Amino acid sequence: MSTSSYNHSSGAAAGVEALAVAIADLRFNWSGATDQTLAIERFGLRTGERVLLRGPSGCGKSTLLAAMSGVVDVPAGTVRIAGTDVGALPQSHRDAFRVDHIGLIFQSFNLIPWLSVRDNVVLPCRFSAQRRQRLSGTPQDDAQKLLVALGIAEHSDTPAGNLSYGQQQRVAAARALIGTPDLILADEPTSALDPEAKDRFLSLLSREAAHSGAALLVVSHDPGLEHHFDRVIQMSEINAPKVDPC
Amino acid sequence: MLNFALQSLWNRRFVAALTVLSIALSVALILGVERLRDSARASFADTAGGIDLIVAPRGNDVQILLSTVFGVGSTGAAMRWDSYTQIAVMPGVGWAVPLMMGDNHRGYPVTGTTAAYFEHFRHSGGTPLAFAQGSTFVTRDSAVIGAEIATLFGYEVGSVLVNAHGAGSVSFEMHDDAPFTVSGVLAPTGTVVDRMVFVTLEGFDALHAGYAPLAADPFAADAPQDNGAAYTPEQINAVYVGLSQRTAILGIQRALSDSQSEALSAVMPNVALLQLWSITGTAEGALRLMSIAVAIASLIGMVVMLSAALDARRREFAILRSVGASPRTIFGLIVTEALAVTAAGILVGLVLLYVSMTSANPILSANFGFRMGLHLPTGEEMGILLAVFCFAALAALLPAWRVYRMTLADGLTTRL
Numbered sequence: 189m190s191t192s193s194y195n196h197s198s199g200a201a202a203g204v205e206a207l208a209v210a211i212a213d214l215r216f217n218w219s220g221a222t223d224q225t226l227a228i229e230r231f232g233l234r235t236g237e238r239v240l241l242r243g244p245s246g247c248g249k250s251t252l253l254a255a256m257s258g259v260v261d262v263p264a265g266t267v268r269i270a271g272t273d274v275g276a277l278p279q280s281h282r283d284a285f286r287v288d289h290i291g292l293i294f295q296s297f298n299l300i301p302w303l304s305v306r307d308n309v310v311l312p313c314r315f316s317a318q319r320r321q322r323l324s325g326t327p328q329d330d331a332q333k334l335l336v337a338l339g340i341a342e343h344s345d346t347p348a349g350n351l352s353y354g355q356q357q358r359v360a361a362a363r364a365l366i367g368t369p370d371l372i373l374a375d376e377p378t379s380a381l382d383p384e385a386k387d388r389f390l391s392l393l394s395r396e397a398a399h400s401g402a403a404l405l406v407v408s409h410d411p412g413l414e415h416h417f418d419r420v421i422q423m424s425e426i427n428a429p430k431v432d433p434c
Numbered sequence: 435m436l437n438f439a440l441q442s443l444w445n446r447r448f449v450a451a452l453t454v455l456s457i458a459l460s461v462a463l464i465l466g467v468e469r470l471r472d473s474a475r476a477s478f479a480d481t482a483g484g485i486d487l488i489v490a491p492r493g494n495d496v497q498i499l500l501s502t503v504f505g506v507g508s509t510g511a512a513m514r515w516d517s518y519t520q521i522a523v524m525p526g527v528g529w530a531v532p533l534m535m536g537d538n539h540r541g542y543p544v545t546g547t548t549a550a551y552f553e554h555f556r557h558s559g560g561t562p563l564a565f566a567q568g569s570t571f572v573t574r575d576s577a578v579i580g581a582e583i584a585t586l587f588g589y590e591v592g593s594v595l596v597n598a599h600g601a602g603s604v605s606f607e608m609h610d611d612a613p614f615t616v617s618g619v620l621a622p623t624g625t626v627v628d629r630m631v632f633v634t635l636e637g638f639d640a641l642h643a644g645y646a647p648l649a650a651d652p653f654a655a656d657a658p659q660d661n662g663a664a665y666t667p668e669q670i671n672a673v674y675v676g677l678s679q680r681t682a683i684l685g686i687q688r689a690l691s692d693s694q695s696e697a698l699s700a701v702m703p704n705v706a707l708l709q710l711w712s713i714t715g716t717a718e719g720a721l722r723l724m725s726i727a728v729a730i731a732s733l734i735g736m737v738v739m740l741s742a743a744l745d746a747r748r749r750e751f752a753i754l755r756s757v758g759a760s761p762r763t764i765f766g767l768i769v770t771e772a773l774a775v776t777a778a779g780i781l782v783g784l785v786l787l788y789v790s791m792t793s794a795n796p797i798l799s800a801n802f803g804f805r806m807g808l809h810l811p812t813g814e815e816m817g818i819l820l821a822v823f824c825f826a827a828l829a830a831l832l833p834a835w836r837v838y839r840m841t842l843a844d845g846l847t848t849r850l
Contacts, residue, residue, distance in 0.1 A: 257846065288758075
């Protein structure tokens with residue numbers, strides 16, 4: 189198992205310490221593509237802040253999340269997560285960095301279907317010593333607490349594949365939350381849910397993120413979810429690529 | 435990691451079990467072929483171990499060895515009794531035992547010999563024959579039987595045997611006019627001796643007396659009973675020779691080949707065995723090659739199993755990456771799965787080997803007079819198992835490398 193051994197560049201500029209995410213002057217285009225996908229002058233999330241990022245498909249939301257989670261190469265100095273310059277991390281350290289600091293929730297297929305719900309939730313603790321250290325008890329105990337808070341504790345031992353979509357998304361939320369990462373990134377987490385379930389899911393996610401103190405960035409184009417967040421940002425407000433893809 | 439790999443395999447347990455089974459079969463086959471060969475060789479060498487020379491009418495060394503010691507194949511022409519008496523007194527000869535062959539008892543070879551046979555025959559690295567019941571020949575109609583014959587037909591001291599002419603198990607020509615009485619049962623030896631019936635020279639000849647052109651002495655049967663020791667037949671089939679001086683072997687061989695009176699061969703059993711192994715070596719090589727081919731096929735099967743699942747598991751790998759697994763971790767996961775499957779295959783293969791040896795031993799023993807040793811894997815066998823394991827690891831690199839490339843390219847994309 190990979191444990192985190194990357195160097196934290198702790199020399200963050202003044203006023204940046206309290207930021208979970210700090211993006212400055214980020215330009216990105218996919219290799220082979222001539223059009224710019226991202227051109228973000230400034231964007232930030234304070235620690236514990238809950239932000240909804242709105243925007244139609246194809247305007248760079250998912251790319252932004254990929255940049256923040258260290259999946260795509262970004263120039264050094266452009267993206268800082270919890271004070272660490274993600275672009276400056278060597279490729280081999282980014283997976284460890286990701287699990288240490290970020291909880292990820294995808295639109296669907298978040299879970300390994302043959303693992304039990306509880307085992308899915310504790311997965312980040314297998315790969316991250318930091319996430320393990322921040323637990324209050326054993327990984328299984330913390331997972332159980334989160335599952336109770338998210339209302340799916342009775343399914344702890346069920347294989348994740350047997351759950352409904354809505355239940356699976358809540359398990360994914362529990363997995364993102366376990367071991368209190370600095371930041372939770374959710375990419376269209378509610379798009380496969382019916383309107384009632386969307387609302388319920390976001391209120392649970394929002395509440396638990398606030399409870400753990402993690403910053404929460406949810407990307408969605410669903411309307412009517414604003415009241416769960418501290419701030420709502422339109423992608424077009426922060427992203428101004430030279431060739432407008434939107 | 436191992437735990438995770440095992441859980442993942444459990445999720446695909448049907449295919450994984452088939453793969454384990456195919457590796458197990460190939461492991462059992464490889465080791466089984468080796469053990470069969472080694473046990474057969476050891477048993478043959480054990481059986482012929484105490485005999486320094488076999489003198490028989492001139493013929494092929496291997497054929498002489500097989501027909502005399504193992505009772506396999508037809509016995510050649512006969513040799514004169516005179517030759518035996520000459521050999522017995524040659525310098526360097528410690529002992530000489532005359533043998534007559536060609537009859538069978540319910541398909542098992544019957545040998546005519548003297549009590550000296552039981553005294554001088556050695557098996558299993560120099561152990562002399564021992565009597566489990568009774569003793570050597572008492573009268574000329576005495577018979578001594580091997581342990582297996584006794585068990586098989588329920589004979590004991592005092593039982594009466596009727597022999598058939600020829601080497602086949604089915605014979606219409608029964609010597610029921612000349613029955614034998616069991617005087618002794620030999621202790622088990624684990625060699626072909628267990629499946630032999632020994633009678634006196636005189637008794638052996640008496641079987642054929644009815645067919646001789648000249649009637650035997652009608653008063654012979656009324657003569658005082660003796661154990662046949664003093665009887666001198668006209669012809670015998672072979673002589674086992676034990677040397678008091680090892681170096682005498684060449685002199686005896688030369689004397690026999692120069693002999694004007696009769697064309698005889700002096701066969702050194704160990705040399706003849708080597709010739710036999712060089713003949714069977716080709717077949718053994720083919721068998722071994724086949725078992726290696728089966729092992730390779732089963733390892734390819736494992737690579738196919740792992741590779742076929744990769745596309746279906748892309749999502750699983752993306753999820754693992756999103757929770758912090760690096761492409762290297764996932765590479766390791768695939769290799770771990772392969773090694774777990776191989777290790778299980780090897781273990782099941784060993785179980786299969788011992789189970790099949792246990793069930794094959796009675797058959798081998800009944801038909802060929804030897805058993806396979808149920809000992810733990812030898813160093814050489816461990817080497818073979820290690821080689822299978824290493825080849826599996828090597829073969830696993832292929833799907834693992836593919837998955838490494840795939841995970842790097844896929845990133846965290848879970849929408850396929």
